[in-house]
Amino acid sequence: MQVFNILNVTRYLLINKVKAASNIVDATAGNGRDTLFLAQNSPEDATVWAFDIQEAALQKTKQLLIDHQLISKVQLILDSHAHISRHISGSVDLAMFNLGYLPGASHQITTNYLSTIEAVRQILDILSVGGVISLVAYPGHAEGCQENIALQRFFLELPANIFTVNQWQIINHVSSPPVFYLIEKVRS
Numbered sequence: 278m279q280v281f282n283i284l285n286v287t288r289y290l291l292i293n294k295v296k297a298a299s300n301i302v303d304a305t306a307g308n309g310r311d312t313l314f315l316a317q318n319s320p321e322d323a324t325v326w327a328f329d330i331q332e333a334a335l336q337k338t339k340q341l342l343i344d345h346q347l348i349s350k351v352q353l354i355l356d357s358h359a360h361i362s363r364h365i366s367g368s369v370d371l372a373m374f375n376l377g378y379l380p381g382a383s384h385q386i387t388t389n390y391l392s393t394i395e396a397v398r399q400i401l402d403i404l405s406v407g408g409v410i411s412l413v414a415y416p417g418h419a420e421g422c423q424e425n426i427a428l429q430r431f432f433l434e435l436p437a438n439i440f441t442v443n444q445w446q447i448i449n450h451v452s453s454p455p456v457f458y459l460i461e462k463v464r465s
Contacts, residue, residue: 283413283445283447283454283455283457284310284375284413286445286457287373287411287413287457288314290411290459291371291373291409291411292318294370294371294408294409295314295315295318295319295371296318296319296320297320297370298319298320298323298370298371298408299319299320299322299323299324299370300323300324300326300365300367300368300369300370300371300405301315301319301323301324301325301326301369301370301371301372301373302325302326302327302328302361302365302369302371302372302373302400303315303325303326303327303328303372303373304328304358304361304372304373304374304396304400305328305329305358305373305374305375305376305388306327306328306329306334306335306338306353307329307334307337307338307375307379307380308334308337308338308341308379308380308381309327309334309337309338309339309340309341309342310341311373311375312325312327312338312341312342312351313338313341313342313345313347315371315373316342316345316347316350316351317345317347319350323350324350324351324352325350325351325352326351326352326354326361326364326365327351327352327353327354328354328356328357328358328361328364329354329355329379330355330356330357330386331379331386332355333379334379335353335354335355338351338353339353352364357392357396358374358392358393358396359391359392359393359395359396359399361396361399361400362399362402362403365403367403368403368404368405368408369400369403369404369405369408370404370405370407370408371408371409371410371411372400372404372408372409372410372411373410373411373412374388374393374396374397374410374411374412374413375413376388376393376412376413376414376415376421376424377414377415377418377421378418384418387418387420387421388420388424389420389423389424390423390424390426390427390428393412393424393427393428394427394428394431397410397412397428397431397460401435401440401460401462404462405462406462406463406464406465407461407462407463408461408462409459409460409461409462410458410459410460411457411458411459411460412428412457412458412459412460413455413456413457413458414428414455414456414458415453415455415456416453416455416456417452417453417454417455421453422453425456428458429444432444432458432460435460438463438464439462439463439464439465440460440461440462440463441460441461441463442458442459442460443458443459443460443461444456444457444458445457445459
């Protein structure tokens with residue numbers, strides 16, 4: 278079993294931030310595992326907003342949260358993450374993106390760089406100082422490759438005096454391994 282896969286590394290790096298966060302976004306609810314991680318590890322009075330464009334994804338997420346008695350902490354939103362500002366008006370302490378397609382579902386429905394970059398822009402506008410955005414991109418399929426290239430370009434343009442952008446990738450996997458980005462707002 279691979280202990281340090283990209284999703285485990287993401288959670289390991291975020292755990293202390295999650296424990297201190299009040300307003301949290303899961304921009305891609307998917308099967309609900311990230312939403313569950315955020316709800317389980319955030320303070321009792323924290324709110325988690327979980328977005329997805331697929332009803333099936335939100336139903337899976339909802340059931341997982343019910344099974345763990347955490348549904349009351351989470352707002353499930355059937356909408357694109359590109360519309361985050363329609364649903365959240367205050368600041369955000371932490372946001373997670375796990376891009377690509379819903380595991381076990383159609384590969385024709387996938388995130389795309391236009392909506393993802395718009396969502397990241399909106400979160401950056403309301404991200405608290407010390408807040409972070411984690412984003413895992415999957416360049417192993419055509420849309421994911423295009424999305425990753427666009428994200429890299431976007432992140433390179435962020436002002437370094439306000440944001441720090443880190444990038445991690447497994448380098449000895451030859452078949453387009455996932456890329457993990459961690460963006461921290463260091464000052465306003």
